[in-house]
Amino acid sequence: MSKITTAILSISLLLAGGSALAQQAAMEQKPMMDQKMAMPGPVDRTKILAAPGVFGNFSTYKVRPDYYKLSAAERKGAADEVMAVVDKHKDKVIVDAYLTRGFKAQSDYFLRVHAYDMAATQAFLIDFRATRFGMYSDVTENLVGMTKPLNYISKDKSPELNAGLSSATYMGDAPRYAFMIPVKKNAEWWNLSDAQRLKEMETHTIPTLGNLVNVKRKLYHSTGLDDTDFITYFETADLGAFNNLLLALAKVPENKYHVRWGNPTVMGTIQTFENVVKTLSMGH
Amino acid sequence: MSKITTAILSISLLLAGGSALAQQAAMEQKPMMDQKMAMPGPVDRTKILAAPGVFGNFSTYKVRPDYYKLSAAERKGAADEVMAVVDKHKDKVIVDAYLTRGFKAQSDYFLRVHAYDMAATQAFLIDFRATRFGMYSDVTENLVGMTKPLNYISKDKSPELNAGLSSATYMGDAPRYAFMIPVKKNAEWWNLSDAQRLKEMETHTIPTLGNLVNVKRKLYHSTGLDDTDFITYFETADLGAFNNLLLALAKVPENKYHVRWGNPTVMGTIQTFENVVKTLSMGH
Amino acid sequence: MSKITTAILSISLLLAGGSALAQQAAMEQKPMMDQKMAMPGPVDRTKILAAPGVFGNFSTYKVRPDYYKLSAAERKGAADEVMAVVDKHKDKVIVDAYLTRGFKAQSDYFLRVHAYDMAATQAFLIDFRATRFGMYSDVTENLVGMTKPLNYISKDKSPELNAGLSSATYMGDAPRYAFMIPVKKNAEWWNLSDAQRLKEMETHTIPTLGNLVNVKRKLYHSTGLDDTDFITYFETADLGAFNNLLLALAKVPENKYHVRWGNPTVMGTIQTFENVVKTLSMGH
Amino acid sequence: MSKITTAILSISLLLAGGSALAQQAAMEQKPMMDQKMAMPGPVDRTKILAAPGVFGNFSTYKVRPDYYKLSAAERKGAADEVMAVVDKHKDKVIVDAYLTRGFKAQSDYFLRVHAYDMAATQAFLIDFRATRFGMYSDVTENLVGMTKPLNYISKDKSPELNAGLSSATYMGDAPRYAFMIPVKKNAEWWNLSDAQRLKEMETHTIPTLGNLVNVKRKLYHSTGLDDTDFITYFETADLGAFNNLLLALAKVPENKYHVRWGNPTVMGTIQTFENVVKTLSMGH
Amino acid sequence: MSKITTAILSISLLLAGGSALAQQAAMEQKPMMDQKMAMPGPVDRTKILAAPGVFGNFSTYKVRPDYYKLSAAERKGAADEVMAVVDKHKDKVIVDAYLTRGFKAQSDYFLRVHAYDMAATQAFLIDFRATRFGMYSDVTENLVGMTKPLNYISKDKSPELNAGLSSATYMGDAPRYAFMIPVKKNAEWWNLSDAQRLKEMETHTIPTLGNLVNVKRKLYHSTGLDDTDFITYFETADLGAFNNLLLALAKVPENKYHVRWGNPTVMGTIQTFENVVKTLSMGH
Known part of the structure; x- marks a missing residue:
């Protein structure tokens, strides 16, 4: 019962401290998140891809067959219309x-959208869906997540591995393939102590270090935002190395806590948006 | 066998007491539920959102592609027609x-309908589906539930936590996002004693108190009414805080009793109904 | 091995006894089942709803969007055409x-058909599907079962509870809502001894006695006939009482043997067939 | 390791023996299977239904709604066209x-095709699908299997039960209903010793002997050929007896090894193919 | 902790060694993989089917009903158009x-594409989908994998069985049937030691040796590339032998580690691509 008393006490203090204190506490956990930031020009790609508190949106699409009943001329203008929408939203x-056609049955292409504000992502995707190409696309999957500072392998908690992660740089050819793989853990995982989960994540991380030379990766957190805990994203030029990396991750005890790993595994070639639209608009 | 005898005895007494007694017993459990109440004017929003015995209906929709083959003029009138239906039913x-488009693959928008009488909800939704916009919408999910007085963290059973819940007020910005997450517990959960479930719910509640500053929530009971035990509904302006809240809930033992938590997790931006219809009616 | 010998022996005897004996044995287990009965007039509703050996057929339907592209005049005649089919088959x-629209995503309406002969049910449903309304309806679920004498809580096996069941009468308002909930038990359940299952069913029955005042129910057996063991059907005017009843059933050990309980849970308002067709034929 | 050596040794011998020996060994296990047999006339129904090494193909179909938009005249010729295809292939x-409409949501009818050569079945079904009726039919399930000699309850292994099986003859009315129920066993089952599985199958067989008077059955083996281990097929005039038979099978320990039993359970009335086409071609 | 240190050390060395070393290490594991090779003429079929580091792509298709609404003349040209695309990509x-129609509900045909570069496979399939026949085909499944040197039963690790595998040659008639069966193992499997998995794979391999006379097989690795660990591909003229082989594989302990084995099991007759298109283009 004293546990409850303490919890209520700390809540009371929080409430007593008022909104300013609460805001500050929240800020510490979510730097730059969902804030209306001054955005004088296009989003800085390098910066947004490195920042925590950024929203990532993954959506897969299948072009409906009747798209190909439009005249070739009508389909020809599709890419320009889409790129105009991209341009309109480039500040947000x-x-x-x-391009996933030929790799996966559930989709022909997928999009990854980053924004500091999730509503900006929605505004963009609604405009995209109102283009001719967007209208003839069925959304077949959509997962949302956000970036956060390193949870386990941080400088404080696991300094040696953190150094290893920092110094391991991608040295392969320019990546040609990307993968999006959702991950959900079971209740047993989340009920482990922080120390136990840290230990498992260290065991998970060790065999991956060698692969960072050949595979880039990025992590998004989704608990509550979607029916997955994480969205893992990879880029590589070397599919064999990628297969070996995922095998290594299958062989650590952390794998026993997975209730979802994939389903779907989405694989595509990295393309410009314009090229994706043009390629999928072909056909007599 | 004496257990059976007692049960039958109490049934016999109940039956002996006749319909008046039975009615009274039922009334104690379901204040204001399904009663034809005098309703001289529009439903009082504040009151219905606070009352137990109210029915909540959550339905998700996807606009069919052929909607966009209607002329822009035809689509333009859609919002007015929908709002007329809302107005017609405003006393019930x-x-x-x-708006969920851009967040979830399974839907473009979702509706939450409250009524004191479930048949009134059905009457409204049938009229909505007979509008042009409703006709071009496919229902992709529909869950029903009802509000009830606090089960576990009540003044009697858990006075300290109940006080904590009562004093924790939302202090964030006006919520921009809403979530609908179904929850189903397994047979082991329901076969725990009341005292054991109370203990688990206390452990569940403690870590959430701090989040009530940033996340509003509301609970609907659905056992038997639908293939879920609960519908949990959240509003927030702070997606990071929401993610942290759901992580905290994943880390308590109660999570081990879940057989459904999400599936789907529905996420949308909070909008006027009129705006939802107008936004989804765009496109050339 | 003696067990096998005995079994073969009894088979041999059965075979020796010939078809007359076999018929008689079968008759004892299935009174009035599948027999071509003299049916001079309409089926007696009260009688068929009380008899064992009756077939129950539950089918859910969704009206296809193109139905609403028919002219209002064409749709206007739909109900009469359907009622003519009902009339044609009223002797069987x-x-x-x-009406389920507004409650469930998977259907707009559902039908419950009773017959002494399953082929008669098929004949009716085929004729119904050949009407305009039936043609524009997609069947989304169809479950079949049959009524049988009480298995566990019978006069012989559990006299006290049987008396309780017999004396508990529905005393609520005229039911407005109906539920259809399939139930499937796992292999562990079926491998319990008869005595163990009886004990579990007694524990299951006790907490339900009090609810018979507010909820009517009817049971259909489906093992082998369909991918469910039972179809449970309920009627009530009091959704809160129904929720409480199902919660009580969740809290007994028998629940641990369920592999299917719902999926789907079908909920509808009780209507005349004519009104269902008319309501779903609205829309400009 | 000696186990490996022995295995390799026997393989070597097999290979040394060359193709003739291998052929002979194979022949012993699959009499008459997939051989191009001299077939001067129509397939002998009685013979093919009794022989091992015969392929059984079960396919379920749903008639697409647009079939009913064809003129009644066009639909009228459908049955003749189908019967011509049946006639064309009658030597193979x-x-x-x-007819399943009215019983199952997933299909309107199902076909059972037998052939000594699986490719002959494919040739027939491809021709059937090229008829007007076949073109307007969507295949919703398709399972393939083959007949084999009795595995467990054979004269050698279980002489008494084998005798019981042999002497138990169907004595009911002409069957009106047929069921197709797939069965898949888990890895634990397949890893039992032959003796253990024999024992379980004896326990499984005993309670079924009594039902052979009322229910006919036939077994097809599908491991590797499809996502099921067995296809069980039943015919009966007595649905109550069939329900009792399946309940008896649920109550033996073998049931604990099932990972699939049904899903779908397909139930239909036994009809001529011509009648199935004619019945499903009705409607204005 | 020393484990971590060692791992980081070896990473550091790897990084110190720079890109040349990393390249070399990678090369050892993936001979000929994804490299732009000089390809002066058509791909050498025998060579690509024997090489490790080759990508295999399995896709299943269903012809849409509206294909048969095209005139017979339009459909007649479909095969030529498809074969022109095959010819265009024959160097890659x-x-x-x-042909799967008549065997499986989920597809009418399936394709197996081999390439040294996965992007070349995508380019081919995109061109195929832009043909008339491809446009009217819905992809219903698509799995990707790659060939690798023998993992377990290698000359080093299991010399006797390796010899057995090498000497066992297919001696049956020309195969008429092909099967594609995905396999996924659970976390327990991947967390076994290498020695334990080797032992299980030896037990798995022994009973299969005898079947290599009647069944050809080929293995593709998919971990991370798709939601399966392996794609197993078989060819046979003898379906009974194939059934026996898969039964033998069900009876070894390795089967207990499967979470996916089939789902779908795809079965087809081996045909020329031209014949597949022609056969499926029939129908009045």
């Missing part, structure tokens, strides 16, 4: 596009 | 609307 | 109809 | 047809 | 085609 979001 | 139901 | 089947 | 395959 | 990919 950045968009990456990938 | 209140409706909240949310 | 009775039909109940329920 | 036999076809049974069943 | 080889294609095998299989």
Whole structure:
């Protein structure tokens, strides 16, 4: 019961401290998140891809068959119309596009959208869906997540591995392939102590260090935002190295806590958005 | 066998007491529920959102592609037609609307309808579906539930936590996002004693108190009414705080009793119904 | 091995006894089942709803969007055409109809058909599907079962509870809502001894006695006939009482043996078939 | 390791023996299977239904709604066209047809095709699908299997039960209903010793002997050929007896090894193919 | 902790060694993989089917009903158009085609494409989908994998069995049937030690040796590339032998580690691509 008393006490203090204190506490956990920032020009790609508190939106699409019943002329203008929408939103979001046709049955292409404000992502995607190409696309999957500072392998908690992660740089050819793989852990995982989860994540991280030379990766947190805990994103030029990396991750005990790993595994070639639209607009 | 005898005895007494007694017993458990109340004017929003015995109906929709083959003029009138239906039913139901396109693959928008009488909700939704916009919408999910007095963290059973819940007030910006997350517990959970479930719910509640500053929530009971035990509904302006809240809930033992938590997790921006219809009617 | 010998022996005897004996044995287990009965007039509703050996057929439907592209005049005649089919088959089947639109995503309405002969049910449903309304309806679920004498809480096996069941009468308002909930038990359940299952069913029955005042119910057996063991059907005017009843059933050990309980839970308002067709034929 | 050596040794011998030996070994296990047999006339129904090494193909179909937009005249010719295809293939395959509309949501009818050569079945079904009726039918399930000699309850292994099986003859009315129920066993089952599985199958068989008077059955083996281990097929005039038979099978320990039993359970009335087509071609 | 230190050390060395070293290490694991090779003429079929580091792409398709509404003349040209695309890509990919209609509900045909570069496979499939036949085909499944040197039963690790595998040659008739069966193992499997997995794979391999006379097989690795760990591909003229082989594989302990084995099991007759298109273009 004293545990409850303490919790209520700390809540009371929090409430007593009023909104300013609460705001500050929240700020510490979510730097730059969902704030209306002054955005004088296009989003800085390098910066937004490195920052915590950024929203990542992954959506997969399948072009409906009746798109190909439009005249070739009508389909020809599709890419320009899409790029105009990208341009209109360039101060709020950045968009990456990938061609999945020929790899996956559930989609023909997928988009990765980053923004500091989730509503800006929605505004962009609604405008995209109102283009001719967007109208003829069925959304087949959509997952949302956000970036956060390193949880486990941080400078404080695991200094040696953190140094390893920092010094391991991608040295392969320019990546040609991207993967999006959702990950959900079971209740047993989340009920481990912080120390136990840290230990498992260290065991998870060790075999991956060697692969950072050949595979880039990025992590998004989704608990509560979607039916997954994480969205893992990878880029590589070397599919064999990627297969080996994922095998290594299968062989650590952390894997036993997975209830979702993939489903879907989305694989695409990295393309410009314009090229994705043009490629999928072909056909007589 | 004496257990059976007692049960039958009490049934016999109940039956002996006749319908008046039975009615009274039922009344104690469901204040204001399903009663034809005198309703001289529009439903009082504040009152219905606070009352137990109210029915909540959550439905998600996807606009069919052929809607966009209607002329822009035809689509332009859609919002007015929908709002007329809302107005027609305003003495019986209140409706909240949310835009999900760009967040979720399974829907473009979702509705939350409250009524004292479930049949009134059905009457409204049938009229809505007969509008042009409703006709071009496919229902992709529909969950029903009802509000009830606090089960576990009540003044009697858990006075300290109940006080904590009562004093924790939302202090964030006006919420921009809403979430609908179904929850189903397994047979092991329901076979725990009341005392054991109370203990688990206390452990569940403690870490959430701090988040009530940033996240509003509301609970609906659905056992038997639908293939879920609860519908949890959240509003927030701070997606990071919401993610932290759900992580905290994942880390308590109660999580081990979940057989459904999400599936779907529905996320939308809070909008007027009129705006939802107008936004989804765009496109050339 | 003696067990096998005995079994073969009894089979041999059965075979020796010939078809007359076999028929008689079968008759004891299935009174009035699948027999071509003299049916001079309409099926007696009260009788068929009380008899064992009756077939129950539950089917859910969704009206296809293109139905609403028919002219209002064409749709206006739909109800009459359907009712003519009901009339044509009234000597063989009775039909109940329920409106589910606004409650469930998977259906707009559902039908419950009773007949002494399953082929009669098929004949009716085929004729119904050949009407205009039936043609524009997609079947989204269909479950079949049959009524049988009480298995566990019978006069012989559990006299006290049987008396309780018999004396507990529905005393609520005229039911407005109906539920159809499939139930499937796992192999562990079926491998319990008869005595163990009886004990579990007694524990299951006790907490339900009090609810019979507010909720009517009916049971259909489906093992082998469909991918469910039972179809449970309920009627009530009091959704809160129904929620409480199902919660009580969740809290007994029998719940641990469920592999399916719902999926779908179908909820509808009780209507005349004519009204269901008319309501779903609205829309400009 | 000696186990490996022995295995390799026996393989070597097999290989040394060359193709003739291998052929002979194979022949012993699959009499008459997939051989191009001299077939001067129509397939002998009685013979093919009793022989091991015969392929059984079960496919379920749903008639697409647009079929009913064809003129009644066009639909009228459908049955003749189908029967011509049946006639064309009558030297290679036999076809049974069943009407499922009104019983199951997933299909309107199903076909059972037998052939000594699986490719002959494919040739027939491709021709059937090229008829007007076949073109307007969507295949919703398709399972393939083959007949084999008795595995467990054979004269050698279980002589008493084998005798019981042999002497138990169907004595009911002409069957009106047929069921197709897939069965898949888990890894634990397949890792039991032969003796253990024999024991379980004896326990499984004993309670079924009594039902052979009322229910006919036939078994197809599918491991590797499809996502099921067995296809069980039943015919009966007595649905109550069938329900009792399946309940008896649920109550033996073998049931604990099932990972699939049904899903779907397909139930139909036994009809001529011509009648199935004619019945489903009705409607104005 | 020393484990971590060692790992980081070896990473550091790897990084110190720079890109040349990393390249070399990678090369050892993936001979000929994804490299832009000089390709003066058509892909060498025998060579690509034997090489490790080759990508295999399996896609299943269903012809949409509206294909048959095209005039017979339009459909007649479909095969030529498809074969022109095959010819255009013959320096980069080889294609095998299989007819599945009549065997499986989920598809009418499936393709197996091999290439040294996965992007070349995508380029081919995109061109195929832009043909008339491809446009009217819905992709219903798509799995990707790659060939690798033998993992377990290698000359070093299991010399006797390796010899057995090498000497066991297919001696049956020309295969008429092909199967594609995905395999996914659980976390327990991947967390076994290498020695334990080797032992299980030896037990798995022994009973299969005898079947290599009647069944050809080929293995693709997919971990991370898709939601499966392996794609197993078989060819046979003897379906009974194939059934026996898969039964033997079900009976070894390795089967207990499967979380996916099939789902779908795809079965087709081996055909030329031209014949597949022609056969599926029939129908009045």
